[in-house]
Amino acid sequence: MTAPVDDPATDERLLSAFLSGDTQAFEVLVLRYRSPLYNLLLRSVRDPQTASDLLQEVFLRVIKRADKFHGSAKFSTWIFTIARNLTIDHARRMQHRRHRSLDVPLGAKEGDAPSANGTLVDRVVGTDVVGERAVDSQEIQRRVAAAVELLPTEQREVFLMRQLQGLAFQDIADVVGVPVNTVKSRMRYALERLQAALADFEDHLEGTR
Amino acid sequence: MSTCEQHQDNLLEFILDELPSAERRALSDHLSECEVCPAVAQRLRRGLALAATLPIEEPPASDTKAIMRAARERSGDASTSVTASTSMLPFAMTGRWGRVRAFLVRPQVVMATVMLLAVAFGAWYVPRRAELGQPPAATMTQPLVVASSGVSAPEEAPAGPDGGEDSAAGGAAQPAPAPPDTAARLERGLQAYGRSDYVAAIDELNAVVSAPDADEVAWTSAMHHLARSYQQNGDCASATRRYEQLFRRSPSYNRSNQAMLEAGTCYRTLGNEARARELLEVAAQDPATREAAQTELQLLGEPPRARRPARQPASRSGAPTAPTPSQRPRHSDAPY
Known part of the structure; x- marks a missing residue:
């Protein structure tokens, strides 16, 4: 989990300082949220350039609307709501284009001949039996990332907000607009799904703990 | 419980x-x-x-620079706040392109472009209207009425495993048989469903399925989307009742296997594994729904645990039956 930048000022106070002309206060906010937001966007849209563009759009919206923020809710839930809405808008735009199939090799175009790159599904399922070769931590990370990207959207967004920013379940519920118990259930299902998808790595993980 | x-x-x-x-x-x-x-x-x-091993990627440093540039512009001079928005990447272009962009966004250029486009549209549209012999209003509303016959999903309808299927039902060329009010409500319901406003969709579609004058096609489409709306809204109990009504009244519905897959998922969520299995086994006979249904059946077939928690459906194959991203309700991100 990404720890927030160690700064005693609350997000809301930093935003207020920014509105008073303190751009350094805003920079602290950017440093606090840029990584979790970027990773949330990246795992949602699966494209670094798009995630980068959306990240900037998130902060642009914050800048444009900052003076309307009255603090009746948390800054964190506001900024994550913006990010989430941007991913939804992006997904809608992509509906009108040809989708990249999960079965298409990574780095290839649909219709290309099969390559050794493997697909997103392959990355999760894995092609090697654990134990037949050394399993390095990068391999685990790759497969965890792929498994997260394959989570149902509802579960993935809850999982990422919790995992990347450590948002409280109630805050996530405010962002997503569902009851807090639904958020907890989605998180639980996401973890169970993750565990099931990478069951073959469990022994290795046990050994590394 | x-x-x-x-x-x-x-x-x-x-x-x-x-x-x-x-x-x-x-x-x-x-x-x-x-x-x-x-x-x-x-x-x-x-x-x-x-989850703790999930790799954390760092965003490009240029992102932060661009963001801070916009922040400084806003903070430094309120009059430059508009400039701030246009100087942000990915739209930012510096040097020669920046000057080109600056020229293009000048009010005179923008106004001239808008006027040119308006003239061009008029030149295209007026003769076309005359050819069709239809008043503009009819031209604009006709596709909506056709869609509201229950055979064409709205433009924003999700493109999940079921996405866009209704448009293949063959009604696009048919006149709208449903009476105007029912047709309009169905249209509004489908549009609400398309934009993930399930509460509004439920309201409109309930009215359609209760309308005595709803024709079979409109009723079937409305009932299927009503069941889906309940399901997406987290109310599987209401959803399964609608699915069952759909199966009873329209056994030959051409999307019944998809509906059975969805209903099976719902029943599994509710813990009614027997009915879930029944429906999923039927859905597994259809090539279009086989993979997702088999995945669901595998989940049902896991070693029984005492009242194992319900789980959302999905498969490794990337054919999720859970909502697609665009089906997620979008909440206002206005500051509060």
């Missing part, structure tokens, strides 16, 4: 040490006696251990 189910609802918070002390003690006592819940807890712990 069984004791195990009640405790399993709290297991995650128990593991995360976020459970109030009284409930924590109760769950701790239960775990020491139960033969099932400790295994569920172990799975969650393993899931959390895997």
Whole structure:
């Protein structure tokens, strides 16, 4: 989990300082949220350039609307709501284009001949039996990332907000607009799904703990 | 709800040490006696251990620079706030392109462009209207009425495993048989569903399926989308009732296998595994729904645990039956 930048000022106070002309206060906010937001966007849209563009759009919206923020809710839930809405808008735009199939090799175009790159599904399922070769931590990370990207959207967004920013379940519920118990259930299902998808790595993980 | 189910609802918070002390003690006592819940807890712990290995990617440094540039512009001079928005990447272009962009966004250029486009559109549209012999209003509304016959999903309808299927039902060239009010309500319901406003969709579609004058095609489409709306809204009990109504009245509905897959998922969520299996086995006969249905059946077929928690459907094959991103409700991100 990404720890927030160690700064005693609350997000809301930093935003207020920014509105008073303190751009350094805003920079602290950017440093606090840029990584979790970027990773949330990246795992949602699966494209670094798009995630980068959306990240900037998130902060642009914050800048444009900052003076309307009255603090009746948390800054964190506001900024994550913006990010989430941007991913939804992006997904809608992509509906009108040809989708990249999960079965298409990574780095290839649909219709290309099969390559050794493997697909997103392959990355999760894995092609090697654990134990037949050394399993390095990068391999685990790759497969965890792929498994997260394959989570149902509802579960993935809850999982990422919790995992990347450590948002409280109630805050996530405010962002997503569902009851807090639904958020907890989605998180639980996401973890169970993750565990099931990478069951073959469990022994290795046990050994590394 | 069984004791195990009640405790399993709290297991995650128990593991995360976020459970109030009284409930924590109760769950701790239960775990020491139960033969099932400790295994569920172990799975969650393993899931959390895997989650902790999720790689964290760093955003490009240029992002932060661009963001801060916009922040400084806004903070430095209120009059430059508009410039701030246009100087942000990915739209920012510096040097020669920046000057080109600056020229293009000048008010005179923008106005001239708008006027040119308006003239061009008029030149295209007026003769076309005359050819069709239709007033503009009819031209604009006709596709909506056709869509509201229940055979064409709205433009924003989700493109999940079921996405766009209704448009293949063959009604696009048919005149709208449903009476105007019912047709309009169906249209509004489908549009609400398309934009993930399930509450509004339920309201409109309930009116359609209750309307005595709704024709069979409109009723079937409305009932299927009504069931989906309930399901997406988290109300599987209401959803399954609508699915069953759909199956009873329209057994030959051309999307019934898709509906059975969705209903099966819902029943599994509700813990009615027998009915879930029944429906999923039918859905598994159809090549279009086979893979997702088989995945669901596999989940049902796992070694039985005492009242295992319901899970959302999905498959490794990337054919999720859970909502697509665009089906997620979009909430206002206006500052508050």
